[in-house]
Amino acid sequence: MKILVTGGAGFIGSHLVDALIAAGRQVRVLDAMVAQVHGESSRPAHLHAEAELLQGDISNPDLVERALDDVEAIFHQAAEVGVGQSMYEITRYIDANTRGTAVLLQALIKRKNQIRKLVVASSMSMYGEGAYQCSECGEVAPPLRSPEQLRARQWEVKCPRCGRELQAARTKEGKPLFPGSVYAISKQDQEQLSLVIGRAYGIPAVALRYWNVYGARQALSNPYTGVCAIFSSRLLNNQPPMIFEDGQQVRDFVHVSDIVQANLLALESDDANYQAINIGSGEIVSIRQVAQLLSEGLGKAIEPVITQKYREGDIRHCIPDLSRARALLGYKPRVTLQQGMPELLHWVRSQTAQDGVEVATAELAARQLVR
Secondary structure: OEEEEEOOOOHHHHHHHHHHHHOOOEEEEEEOOOHHHHOOOOOOOOOOOOOEEEEOOOOOHHHHHHHOOOOOEEEEOOOOOOHHHHOOOHHHHHHHHHHHHHHHHHHHHOOOOOOOEEEEEEEHHHHOOOOEEEOOOEEEOOOOOOHHHHHOOOOOOEOOOOOOEOEEOEEOOOOOOOOOOHHHHHHHHHHHHHHHHHHHHOOOEEEEEEOEEEOOOOOOOOOOOOHHHHHHHHHHOOOOOEEOOOOOOEEOEEEHHHHHHHHHHHHHOOOOOOEEEEEOOOOOEEHHHHHHHHHHHOOOOOOOEEOOOOEOOOOOOOEEOOHHHHHHHOOOOOOOHHHHHHHHHHHHHOOOOOOOHHHHHHHHHHOOOEO
């Protein structure tokens, strides 16, 4: 089986390419090789030598047609990534994520009898706030916090019915969606377009909603990438990690190998067809704890800066319910944060990184996106 991995030269995509080739698959990669992520390299050293690389934009219909020749399955990983940047580079994110997915799907319709599976990389960001529990009202799916609440530095989410402070609960796939950024909207577009077109034309499609992915090969010099990479870049440059709000917001950090595991399971599972599925680790950790783990692991006695500011589009708490992943995919997270952190730190120590966090934050502040 020949497989296309869009965005296959990137962080997650390249790990997926390695696994597919190890399993005996022929792999073609379509990647725009954006300088913000890849630097000036024409082919990253970490991209498997046996992978065929087509460099170009997924929104180019002719290139997508070439990429799909003889392909039976697609892992659609390609996307512009970054909540903050998406809020002022709207066209760029919609072109790459929404229009790029539309171009891919348009081409797949003509090849519907050729394609055995489409697995699309979706995101927890589309939930907005996660699920919560109210001591008075029970389960609650609150909207985003109001500007008035954020300006008052009242960080915790309150019940929209009774006003009590809420406790984070595990988020199921059926929770109402409140995407709070252009990036989140574009990921929702990618997911829903893929599932709708897949169902309509009989192209088995699965959307995997990734939580916060970490591991080797993240773009350390990209100030809009994952928080582990951003904090690592700061620490490598002997600068303190900058944390918005009070640092007590909680997330689920999932190792890239478990993301690869979920993708490979989705390729083979008919039960998962036309479903959106949460993929995480099942662990809960605060952003401040992550900063401390990284600083200790890198041997840097540098305390994070708790800014007590907020960034437009950020949410307070979001942690996944993995029941559907277990039931439909047989997915079981294998790598805890404690197990995965040493591998990340070993790789980080071998890297150099340009710290662009202060410049990026200044750009957001100039647009009133950080307050």
